[in-house]
Amino acid sequence: GKSEKTSGEKTGGKGDTAQDTLVYGRGGDSVSLDPAVVTDGESLKVTKNIFDTLLDYNDGDTSVQPALATKWEVSPDGLTYTFKLRQGVKFHDGTDFNAEAVVFNFERWANGNADTFPYYGSMFGGYKNDESHVIKEVKALDEYTVQFVLKRPQAPFLKNIAMTPFAIASPAAVKKYGDKFGENPVGTGPFVFKEWKRNERIVLEKNENYWLEGYPKLNQLIFVSIPDNSARLNALLKGEIDLMEDLNPSDLNQLEGNKDFRIFKRPSMNVGYVGLTTTRGPLKNKLVRQALNYAVDKKAIIDAFYSGQAEPAKNPMPPSIPGYNDAIEDYPFDLEKAKQLLAEAGYPNGFEMELWAMPVPRPYMPDGQKVAEAIQANFEKIGVKAKIVSYEWATYLDKAAKGEADAFLLGWTGDNGDADNFLYALLDKDSIGSNNYTYYSNDELHKILVEAQTVSDENKRNELYKKAQEIIKEDAPWIPLVHSTPLLAGKANIEGFNPHPTGSDKFTKVEFK
Amino acid sequence: MFAYSIRRIFMVIPVLLGMSIIVFFMIRAIPGNPAQVILGQKATKEAVEALTHKLGLDQPWYVQYFKYLGGLLTGDLGESIRTGASITEEIWPYLAATLELSLAAMLIAIVIGVNAGIISAWFQNSWFDYVAMVLALIGVSMPIFWLGLMEQWIFAINLDLLPTSGREEVRNPVTPITHLYLIDTLLQGNTEQFVQVLQHLVLPSVALATIPMAIIARITRSSMLEVMKSDYIRTARAKGLSMFWVVYKHSLKNATIPVLTVIGLQMGLLLGGAILTETIFSWPGIGRYIYEAIGYRDYPVIQSGILVVATIFILINLLVDLLYAAIDPRIKYN
Amino acid sequence: MSKHPVLEVKGLKTSFFTDDGEVPAVDEIDFYINEGEILGIVGESGCGKSVTSLSIMGLLPKGIGKIVGGEILFKGESIVNASEKRMKEIRGKEIAMIFQEPMTSLNPLFTIGNQMVEAIRIHSKMNKKQAQERAIEMLKLVGLPRAKEIMNEYPHQLSGGMRQRVMIAMAMVCNPSLLIADEPTTALDVTIQAQILKLMKDLNKNFNTAIMMITHDLGVVAEVCHRVVVMYSGKIVEEGDVCTIFKSPKHPYTIGLIQSIPDIREKKARLYSIPGNVPKPGSIRQGCRFAARCEHAFERCFKENPGLYETGEQGHKVRCFLHQREEEMNVERTVAAGERT
Amino acid sequence: MAELARNGTPVQNEKVKEESVSLWKEGWRSFKKNKMALVGTGIVLFFILLAVFAPVIAPYEINDQNLSMRLKAPSSEHVFGTDDFGRDIFSRVIYGARISLWVGFFSVLGSVIVGSLLGIIAGYYGRWIDGMISRIFDIMLAFPSILLAIGIVAVLGPSLKNALIAIAIINIPNFGRLIRSRVLSIKQEEYIMAAKAIGMSDARILFHHILPNSMAPIIVQGTLAIATAIIEAAALGFLGLGAQPPNPEWGKMLADSKDYLTQAPWTMVFPGLAIMLTVLGFNLMGDGLRDALDPRMKN
Amino acid sequence: MSEPLLQVKELKKYFPITGGIFGKKIGEVKAVDNISFTVYKGETLGLVGESGCGKSTTGRMLLRLIEPTEGSIVFENKEITSLSKLELRKMRREMQMVFQDPFASLNPRHTVEKILEEPLIVHGIGSKQERKKRVQEMLEVVGLSSYHAKRYPHQFSGGQRQRIGIARALMTHPKLIIADEPVSALDVSIQAQVLNLLEDLQKEFGLTYIFIAHDLGVVRHISDRIGVMYLGRLVELADSDKLCENPKHPYTKALLSAVPIPDPEYKQDKQLLSGDLPSPSNPPKGCAFHTRCSACMEICKTTRPEFKEIEQGHYVACHLYP
Numbered sequence A: 001g002k003s004e005k006t007s008g009e010k011t012g013g014k015g016d017t018a019q020d021t022l023v024y025g026r027g028g029d030s031v032s033l034d035p036a037v038v039t040d041g042e043s044l045k046v047t048k049n050i051f052d053t054l055l056d057y058n059d060g061d062t063s064v065q066p067a068l069a070t071k072w073e074v075s076p077d078g079l080t081y082t083f084k085l086r087q088g089v090k091f092h093d094g095t096d097f098n099a100e101a102v103v104f105n106f107e108r109w110a111n112g113n114a115d116t117f118p119y120y121g122s123m124f125g126g127y128k129n130d131e132s133h134v135i136k137e138v139k140a141l142d143e144y145t146v147q148f149v150l151k152r153p154q155a156p157f158l159k160n161i162a163m164t165p166f167a168i169a170s171p172a173a174v175k176k177y178g179d180k181f182g183e184n185p186v187g188t189g190p191f192v193f194k195e196w197k198r199n200e201r202i203v204l205e206k207n208e209n210y211w212l213e214g215y216p217k218l219n220q221l222i223f224v225s226i227p228d229n230s231a232r233l234n235a236l237l238k239g240e241i242d243l244m245e246d247l248n249p250s251d252l253n254q255l256e257g258n259k260d261f262r263i264f265k266r267p268s269m270n271v272g273y274v275g276l277t278t279t280r281g282p283l284k285n286k287l288v289r290q291a292l293n294y295a296v297d298k299k300a301i302i303d304a305f306y307s308g309q310a311e312p313a314k315n316p317m318p319p320s321i322p323g324y325n326d327a328i329e330d331y332p333f334d335l336e337k338a339k340q341l342l343a344e345a346g347y348p349n350g351f352e353m354e355l356w357a358m359p360v361p362r363p364y365m366p367d368g369q370k371v372a373e374a375i376q377a378n379f380e381k382i383g384v385k386a387k388i389v390s391y392e393w394a395t396y397l398d399k400a401a402k403g404e405a406d407a408f409l410l411g412w413t414g415d416n417g418d419a420d421n422f423l424y425a426l427l428d429k430d431s432i433g434s435n436n437y438t439y440y441s442n443d444e445l446h447k448i449l450v451e452a453q454t455v456s457d458e459n460k461r462n463e464l465y466k467k468a469q470e471i472i473k474e475d476a477p478w479i480p481l482v483h484s485t486p487l488l489a490g491k492a493n494i495e496g497f498n499p500h501p502t503g504s505d506k507f508t509k510v511e512f513k
Numbered sequence B: 001m002f003a004y005s006i007r008r009i010f011m012v013i014p015v016l017l018g019m020s021i022i023v024f025f026m027i028r029a030i031p032g033n034p035a036q037v038i039l040g041q042k043a044t045k046e047a048v049e050a051l052t053h054k055l056g057l058d059q060p061w062y063v064q065y066f067k068y069l070g071g072l073l074t075g076d077l078g079e080s081i082r083t084g085a086s087i088t089e090e091i092w093p094y095l096a097a098t099l100e101l102s103l104a105a106m107l108i109a110i111v112i113g114v115n116a117g118i119i120s121a122w123f124q125n126s127w128f129d130y131v132a133m134v135l136a137l138i139g140v141s142m143p144i145f146w147l148g149l150m151e152q153w154i155f156a157i158n159l160d161l162l163p164t165s166g167r168e169e170v171r172n173p174v175t176p177i178t179h180l181y182l183i184d185t186l187l188q189g190n191t192e193q194f195v196q197v198l199q200h201l202v203l204p205s206v207a208l209a210t211i212p213m214a215i216i217a218r219i220t221r222s223s224m225l226e227v228m229k230s231d232y233i234r235t236a237r238a239k240g241l242s243m244f245w246v247v248y249k250h251s252l253k254n255a256t257i258p259v260l261t262v263i264g265l266q267m268g269l270l271l272g273g274a275i276l277t278e279t280i281f282s283w284p285g286i287g288r289y290i291y292e293a294i295g296y297r298d299y300p301v302i303q304s305g306i307l308v309v310a311t312i313f314i315l316i317n318l319l320v321d322l323l324y325a326a327i328d329p330r331i332k333y334n
Numbered sequence C: 001m002s003k004h005p006v007l008e009v010k011g012l013k014t015s016f017f018t019d020d021g022e023v024p025a026v027d028e029i030d031f032y033i034n035e036g037e038i039l040g041i042v043g044e045s046g047c048g049k050s051v052t053s054l055s056i057m058g059l060l061p062k063g064i065g066k067i068v069g070g071e072i073l074f075k076g077e078s079i080v081n082a083s084e085k086r087m088k089e090i091r092g093k094e095i096a097m098i099f100q101e102p103m104t105s106l107n108p109l110f111t112i113g114n115q116m117v118e119a120i121r122i123h124s125k126m127n128k129k130q131a132q133e134r135a136i137e138m139l140k141l142v143g144l145p146r147a148k149e150i151m152n153e154y155p156h157q158l159s160g161g162m163r164q165r166v167m168i169a170m171a172m173v174c175n176p177s178l179l180i181a182d183e184p185t186t187a188l189d190v191t192i193q194a195q196i197l198k199l200m201k202d203l204n205k206n207f208n209t210a211i212m213m214i215t216h217d218l219g220v221v222a223e224v225c226h227r228v229v230v231m232y233s234g235k236i237v238e239e240g241d242v243c244t245i246f247k248s249p250k251h252p253y254t255i256g257l258i259q260s261i262p263d264i265r266e267k268k269a270r271l272y273s274i275p276g277n278v279p280k281p282g283s284i285r286q287g288c289r290f291a292a293r294c295e296h297a298f299e300r301c302f303k304e305n306p307g308l309y310e311t312g313e314q315g316h317k318v319r320c321f322l323h324q325r326e327e328e329m330n331v332e333r334t335v336a337a338g339e340r341t
Numbered sequence D: 001m002a003e004l005a006r007n008g009t010p011v012q013n014e015k016v017k018e019e020s021v022s023l024w025k026e027g028w029r030s031f032k033k034n035k036m037a038l039v040g041t042g043i044v045l046f047f048i049l050l051a052v053f054a055p056v057i058a059p060y061e062i063n064d065q066n067l068s069m070r071l072k073a074p075s076s077e078h079v080f081g082t083d084d085f086g087r088d089i090f091s092r093v094i095y096g097a098r099i100s101l102w103v104g105f106f107s108v109l110g111s112v113i114v115g116s117l118l119g120i121i122a123g124y125y126g127r128w129i130d131g132m133i134s135r136i137f138d139i140m141l142a143f144p145s146i147l148l149a150i151g152i153v154a155v156l157g158p159s160l161k162n163a164l165i166a167i168a169i170i171n172i173p174n175f176g177r178l179i180r181s182r183v184l185s186i187k188q189e190e191y192i193m194a195a196k197a198i199g200m201s202d203a204r205i206l207f208h209h210i211l212p213n214s215m216a217p218i219i220v221q222g223t224l225a226i227a228t229a230i231i232e233a234a235a236l237g238f239l240g241l242g243a244q245p246p247n248p249e250w251g252k253m254l255a256d257s258k259d260y261l262t263q264a265p266w267t268m269v270f271p272g273l274a275i276m277l278t279v280l281g282f283n284l285m286g287d288g289l290r291d292a293l294d295p296r297m298k299n
Numbered sequence E: 001m002s003e004p005l006l007q008v009k010e011l012k013k014y015f016p017i018t019g020g021i022f023g024k025k026i027g028e029v030k031a032v033d034n035i036s037f038t039v040y041k042g043e044t045l046g047l048v049g050e051s052g053c054g055k056s057t058t059g060r061m062l063l064r065l066i067e068p069t070e071g072s073i074v075f076e077n078k079e080i081t082s083l084s085k086l087e088l089r090k091m092r093r094e095m096q097m098v099f100q101d102p103f104a105s106l107n108p109r110h111t112v113e114k115i116l117e118e119p120l121i122v123h124g125i126g127s128k129q130e131r132k133k134r135v136q137e138m139l140e141v142v143g144l145s146s147y148h149a150k151r152y153p154h155q156f157s158g159g160q161r162q163r164i165g166i167a168r169a170l171m172t173h174p175k176l177i178i179a180d181e182p183v184s185a186l187d188v189s190i191q192a193q194v195l196n197l198l199e200d201l202q203k204e205f206g207l208t209y210i211f212i213a214h215d216l217g218v219v220r221h222i223s224d225r226i227g228v229m230y231l232g233r234l235v236e237l238a239d240s241d242k243l244c245e246n247p248k249h250p251y252t253k254a255l256l257s258a259v260p261i262p263d264p265e266y267k268q269d270k271q272l273l274s275g276d277l278p279s280p281s282n283p284p285k286g287c288a289f290h291t292r293c294s295a296c297m298e299i300c301k302t303t304r305p306e307f308k309e310i311e312q313g314h315y316v317a318c319h320l321y322p
């Protein structure tokens, strides 16, 4: 850790001063480097830099901008999308990027199934022969024009197209490596895959022929896995890494006074919540759920365990997403009111229940156990005795999905910045069994959410979502806790790094000053 | 002797078989579907079902078990269901990392432990003896994870003497040959890296060495004392041999046997117990490999990982037994 | 020819310092061994025989056992407070020792040859080869067949009798002037015991080695020793020529001991037996230590400790008030003799 | 008859009133002389008293959160400082003694009971039963024990009780083997031969002779095992697999304060010291007991 | 002294030696190899021999503490080898054993009272008070005092412990006592006490003894008849005077001459045996003693001599006496 100078010399041999290798410390390793086959963020963080998508998100939000596609047109019925592709782009293996390549990739995914290309199915309603499959066909109109024909309108279609998983891979390489493509990724992105040492590091090198003139700035990009948050911070402090994610909010003050380092805040696109399983015991009662909502002191929790780097949540989706209902008033922290509601519901002396605590840190919940402990203490005050239970992550999800938890901590990070990706995915009755762990089922809400999926008028859609949020607030299947601001920390001389709300960052413009 | 070794090796087989069965059923008793874990929180039901089927997890247990066993017999440890990588190929780097760490720890433990034990026995009831034995007792009583953290706090963070975690310099990674980095860097003649690797090794190996060191010191001392009371040592002294020779030639060899047993056992414990150290020091070893695999319900990895560790443990004990025979001519196994 | 003592022990007192306080295992004993003489030391278990021999060798367990008084003169040189360096020279070269348990007295992990050669090279400048030859020679001398092969064998490959022979060979390599044998045959069968005893007698005759033979078997004493010291609870109770001791023992303990042995030559109607138990050393602080078991004990025996009185016969001494009178008579006699000259 | 008695009566110088001293009493006497063992016993007693009188001693409610008082350094108000919930660490460490001692004692009790049973069956009946039980022990011992414990807790679900069960299970083969070897060696003792010779049944031999003679090593090993069990429980707690919040289990406290190592080291130092001291106490006591009760077990 | 109490015929005990890859039996130790003898009521039969010749094994087989490999043991007309476990345990009331090591044969955690009472409890004899009383009586009989009852074995000296061992054997009023080297661990002066005690008890209770020892002097003193064993076989059996004064077997002769005589003036021409005892796992062919025998003939190397009566009551197994 102490030989920063020597290694600086080694890696950045040319420049005397400027460093051109960035070591990015993160919590876990990737599963595969084929973005289409994975669902985990750790894989996508890397592939984002190896591959490009047709469209990309803007820095800092989820509106789309050109990437491999330079222009696009939507037919008025919302069923045909025509993309003009960037010319002269080459894959890392030297083959050309063109419309055929785009078609090849989409065909590949559409011919798959939920197991092989999970994200495709969930974002585009299924696969080739499925009734619900949204995409009717993908055609190459000419060498640099691709046309998508949909079966029915899909409001977030462009946002979906911009998602990291739908990155365009070299057809030649896909054919060449077959199953092993995930270990030999070839894309058009700013960095070229060089080496992967499992559970330790992935090394990417500058793509000299990148289509964005003058970029990337870095010569090498290294992702290293350091599971423990404090260990990662130590590594940063000792110069072993340059940039780290998932900084413990509690470590914030340690860095704040330090001139050598700076904090990066990832715009929030998440929600952390307490799920109240609506089919279990006293929680069946709406009044009880509301009472519990009154009993949680979100502010104190945020101060203590997020170091203030979060805002209290009142809705199941973050404010940055269109359709957010800011008019809603949150349940205030009011123990008297809570007690009163409990009494009304027939539990004047409270009751006992389990409160499940997440065993793993997530951006929206850096320490589930502690948040649970704080909430436990809150509940105690209104006579609700919560026993904290924790399972391993796998078991936790499995059991919670089966509705075995009374109250549980969980959260969600948006994939594409669309309200549907929150409200429908998490609280619609269709999602029971997948991501609606509370078993909350409201027909009125269902109708609204389904309607919103096909409405292409932005304003109309937003109205529908606002209505939905009102219903949810009233039924209180959750105690929305926070929209956290995930923290990153890095060397003070890093420039051009704007953490993206989706959690996957492109390092094209990053450099050391 | 030969027959004995063969017999011992044969006896290992039922143990390994038993272990594979226990591991097989135990991890399947752990709630949580690997498919769900792999696909994560956001997976759809269909995706989970499809993956479950693909992984063969919907087959009856005996089919799964015998398939796995069949693979084992051909030397195939299976494939990780999370990454699809072949475990046979993947496991060595982890194992090597753990081996390097444990061997370093064992070396420290043996060198310091044995010598402290000898000196304590030699100067029984001296102040050295008292201090060494009290330290040894404290060492045995030390929660290793706490020690590791305290080491980090003091030596890495406060004093900034040594790296906090990892096996190598991230910016200056070792090109693996054997994956035992000390050896690799030496083979490549890269002294700078050698020193770096060594620096990374210090804290975790010292943390890991503490308990075995303490145990070895205590055993060495008591077995030396025992031996030094024996008739043949009295004979040696009656011959006019000096104390130094009596201690280092006669007593030590005789006292080695219980010490060897302990070293064998501790080596096995180190291999498994490295989990905590590896977690604290982000050491990419087999303990962490298995521990993380438990989190992902990566059945083949857990099974094969544990079997590999157990096999090594058993082999080490076999080795210890064979060493006895080499040291002690009385042990004629036939 | 006059006899010179190789070893003189004067007022030796050795104590053990245990949790229960000081235990005087050997309490002011005096004896001597002449050149070429076999001295037998007999006594029951725990009476201090081994402690005596270890005191002489300077091999008392460190920290527990200590010589608290008296003198040990080896060829006139005091060795009680000799330096460890000097003791190393004496041990093995001048005074050699063999032990009771042939099974455990040899280091099981080294070959016989290794241990023999080591013994030789400690005290001589021989090279390895010479030492090996000398070792083989010694092994042949003690009557071991296959001496060459045995050099490469380990102790466990030999029988008890053979091991004891190896021990003797090892003790004899430097031609010591004194061999201390601490119950060398107790662990062996009678037929093997007979072989070993013969060997020791031969060595004594051929090399004029003085032997201090510790045993509790009076038969062995009668068979090999020239002179006998009888110990009881850390004290010498009788000392004399072997014939004197067996033909006219004076101490009630010696008498009882001799009478209580069954004889294979004839069947005694009933054995004589000394009543009571062997006392732990240090448990009796007052009076004669044998008084409690003695048929002849009278009041004084329980109060005072008798001295070692000379009986009439040459070199015969007894620690018993019954013989004080004889002592006095002796004095008279010597006085008378003195008057005569 | 009278003559017989006279001939036999050897006791003349013996005090008639010598008390009867069992090996236990003898053991206790030598234990009392062992200073280190007494120190160990003292430490253990100290923690037992802490555990028993925790409600009296502890100055604060252990679960009283006060988020405004987070991570305060030791002061006269909070002797060991406060943790990240603003709770008094001193009080929590005191209550932690309850948990650690409870887990240590009962897990070892469990493994002693099950292990002894299996060990006795294996040792006494031998043959295939022995073969089978011994193999099972071999298998369990070939596992890295902490992994086995993690596995068991993963199956049962993380909780203090399950951690206790897991620790008990992983220690079973140790006791099983100990007892088995004791039974095997005692079986060879002449007094067992003598018991058989007077026509005693197997069961009686087992329960009147073999078991009582195995007690000393069990107690010694048990005491030492409590020490390891406490560490193991703390390790499981540290990995989040043992005690669940807000239980002030020491290992869990360490895990919870791991992130504050640099800013609030006192949150780590005191629970760690508590573990070490308790374990040291049991180890010292165990060593002393071994010297007193079962000198053969020395190594 | 006429009626046979115990008849042993062709008794054998082979201990298996295991080894090899699968721990199979690869040989056997012929610890006791075909011995026959008879014990008459009220007599003492001595068994002598060197270490490892099978004395203890024989003694233990008589009580079936070790299962015989072959042969028959008839005690008071009952075939012991075919008794069921329960019958056997009852039968052990009649036959008792005294062991060699007075330090190992008493359970260190039981008081003397418990040790002595146990045989009675096991066989369901007497009420609690009666048992206690009997313990007191028996202590007096073996020369201890009743106040010793509450003490533990380690508080006694070796001789006293051996008395306790004897007392335990006597508790159930057995007919036969097998004493396996009862005095070899004791000091000479104590040894005489115990021997005397045994003799007195025999007279008082009309006991029959099988007395095992390696010290010929002791055996001679206490036995009416003596059997000499060598490598698992009986080589000579005769009246004790006859055996000592007129031994027939070369081994007996050698053994007798090897015994040191506590008389410095007694000079005797020693017949030293050469070599060591062969291993019982691989005994010499023919006469087991032929390797060390000074009178060895050709036939000795090939044919095992029969154990037969050459004079009235004098049995020898040697080719010198055809």
Ligand SMILES: Nc1ncnc2c1ncn2[C@@H]1O[C@H](COP(=O)(O)OP(=O)(O)OP(=O)(O)O)[C@@H](O)[C@H]1O
Binding pocket: C016, C018, C023, C025, C043, C044, C045, C046, C047, C048, C049, C050, C051, C052, C061, C064, C216, C280, C281
């Ligand atoms: N290491 C020791 N620690 C304490 N006391 C000891 C020690 N060694 C010997 N003694 C005491 O010294 C006394 C004499 O012991 P010693 O070994 O000389 O007896 P011995 O005559 O050789 O007996 P034996 O015939 O059994 O060999 C013993 O009774 C014992 O109490």
Ligand SMILES: Nc1ncnc2c1ncn2[C@@H]1O[C@H](COP(=O)(O)OP(=O)(O)OP(=O)(O)O)[C@@H](O)[C@H]1O
Binding pocket: E015, E016, E029, E030, E031, E032, E049, E050, E051, E052, E053, E054, E055, E056, E057, E058, E214, E280
């Ligand atoms: N359990 C056993 N397993 C194998 N061999 C045995 C066993 N018990 C005894 N032996 C062997 O049987 C032979 C006879 O043993 P035994 O104990 O009967 O001899 P002994 O005449 O009583 O000898 P000692 O005088 O030493 O007591 C010995 O060679 C011994 O090694």
Ligand SMILES: [Mg+2]
Binding pocket: C049, C050, C051, C182
């Ligand atoms: Mg001795």
Ligand SMILES: [Mg+2]
Binding pocket: E055, E056, E057, E180, E181
């Ligand atoms: Mg025997």
Ligand code: NI
Binding pocket: C001, C002, C003, C004
């Ligand atoms: Ni002279």
